[in-house]
Amino acid sequence: MRRTLTAVLAAVPFLALPAPAAQAAPDGCAGLTRLPGVESAATDADYCEVTGTLPPHERYKIKLPLRNWTGQYVQQGCAGLCGAVPDLTLPLFGFQCAPAVDKRLVLAASDSGHTGTDLGDGSWGAHDLAARVDFGLTSEHKLRVFADVVTKAFYGHRPTYRYYDGCSTGGRQGLNLAERFPADFDGILAGAPAHNLAPLALSNAWLAQKNKGDILPPAKLPVLHAAVQRACGELIQDPRTCAFQPSSIQCEGADQPDCLTRAQVAVAVAAYRGPSDARNRNLYNGGFAYGSELSWNGWFVGPDPLAARIGLTYFTNLAYPRNPPADFTLDDVTFTEATFDRLQILGDAIYNATSPDLSAFRAHGGKLIVYHGWADAQISPFSTVDWYAAVERHAGGFTVSQRFSRLYLIPGGYHCLFGPEVDRPSEIGVPEFLTPLMSWVERGEAPGPIDVATVTTTDPPDLVRFLTVDPSDALSPPPAAPGSLNANYHYIGNHLE
Structure with missing residues (x-):
């Protein structure tokens, strides 16, 4: 049974966000520093780059195209235990899509509410419940709300379409948004989600x-x-x-x-x-x-x-x-x-982001693509399969679930479809999921098979297999091999049923 947030949030101070700006900044990028929470705003050849801090201590970066903005906003998730603002230099997970490469998307990311020495540092949460709540629950929602303020102040209007793109911890953040903040994003791309974090x-x-x-x-x-x-x-x-x-x-x-x-x-x-x-x-x-x-x-x-x-x-x-x-x-x-x-x-x-109930996200018109590599050794793909099977059951079966979601399981795919580095030629990128997601949200073109490339061996190190992967039905697995160590386990915490 999902536990209430009341006892946890009662100890956390109110996290106020700056009030929305009423009109576009009259002096462009530099004028954004007048917004509460903005500490710097400077231009380069392509972007107005905005940085600052949201209460209590969430650092962020927002990059606003100086020309030809498509009206699309893409928010990037973090990795591990976060603690640093992800580098928004392209390409990133799914950011190989044409408007990203052409520098016509608003991009944003945050450190998820705390500063860490590296992706494995959790000392920041030892005596700071607010930082834990930011990391686990609220940081991505807060950034999305504030990004609306910034885009309205810079362009005179908010984004037309909002997308979230994350893998690992970023994948967990994406599922959390779909489950608990279902109206925040029109499309969510969640790779290898660490969504069952406590277990x-x-x-x-x-x-x-x-x-x-x-x-x-x-x-x-x-x-x-x-x-x-x-x-x-x-x-x-x-x-x-x-x-x-x-x-x-x-x-x-x-x-x-x-x-x-x-x-x-x-x-x-x-x-x-x-x-x-x-x-x-x-x-x-x-x-x-x-x-x-x-x-x-x-x-x-x-x-x-x-x-x-x-x-x-x-x-x-x-x-x-x-x-x-x-x-x-x-x-x-x-x-x-x-x-x-x-x-x-x-x-x-x-x-945890383990609720199978995405009915509010679906009612909002949201679309979700989840992917996971079968060869992932950091987050078990079986966790994602179990969750998506519960989503299908809650929705009323595979066919109904396909109206708003997709699951892609990638043979030979490692964590977030990267690495081991010695095995993957540098010219082989990760599959491009963001374009299909945008086409689904904006034109109603539901994604079908996805082309991927995986490395299957180290001898020779450049042996690559090019595959076409269909959406998976988690409720219809193939017959399990007798004695398989990967099948027929009983998960004690399967409250997703």
Whole structure:
């Protein structure tokens, strides 16, 4: 059951926004500094760039085209735990569309309400509930409202169409907007959404515990990946149809370069299966998909893995109304229903974007495109599949859901369809979803198949597969392979049903 915001927001001071300007600024870009919240406004060859701070401490950047504005506004989400304003230099996620390249879109982004040292820093939230609420819930809505003020002051009118584009944390922000601020945007593009954020922290802790001491080292990942490809195909269309067992490449004796030890097999099984309790119930929506092995490096394999850093800072600074003791480590995390429920108190209140009810967004005329790479090893694609299946059920089935939404699952696609960097030739970009979204919103042209390019192996490193991906029906998965570690898990928190 979704928890109320009342108890959380009661402790947060009122976050007032500047009042809208009544007319266009008479002296152009420089005149925007008269708006409350604007600290600087300066022109370059193409844009009036506006920066400033929204209360209590959300830094933002808005770029206003000096010529030929299309009337379209695109707001960019952030990544990780945010803490810095995303660079709006093109191209970004989906920003390869023609009006973006031609510099005719209003672009905006913010740091989500806090300053961090890097994408894995959550110390800003240790004693600041307002910053947590901004990050989890309100920052993108506030920026959208303020951007209307700025565009009205500069051009004399507000945007004709508003779009949101984000991946990972930005994808979570996009789904949060569709669920809780359904009238803010006409079109939302949400990639690899970290929308089930509180249970995702359990997944990160699980990986850190299972691979503590780097039991499974980076050198073994190509060995594991090659074995998966031999068993299931070079490019796995749907990992649920794969029944690969890591034990099939277990070393018969001593550790060798071309096999996995018993302990390494156990780490791989845990990664594919995902965090579970003593009754074998998943505490997150499954684990990582077959085919994702190459991108485990740096996430939970190798020195200073990012999953452990983000997991620890979430537990110590963001997860609970009262923080754990200073000596808390991820070894203290227990994988139980009680831990799950405790995380969900703030998770459901401010961080998670898991409601399947998009009826208000649909009634507003909103259109949503969600995409996720099957080879994503930072956010499990099964979390997105579970959520979208619930959206379909709530809407009345797949056909009805297609009137306002699409889900694209990309074979071989890594996190946000980037990386691992050594595997992806620089000339291969991410799929361009923003143009189809704009065509759907503005001309009623519903998107169909999308052309994508994925890298499937490191030998040779330039082996690319060009694919056409159809919209997915999450309620009609292919038959699961018997014994698959990617299928038939029971997610304990599936309150989306």
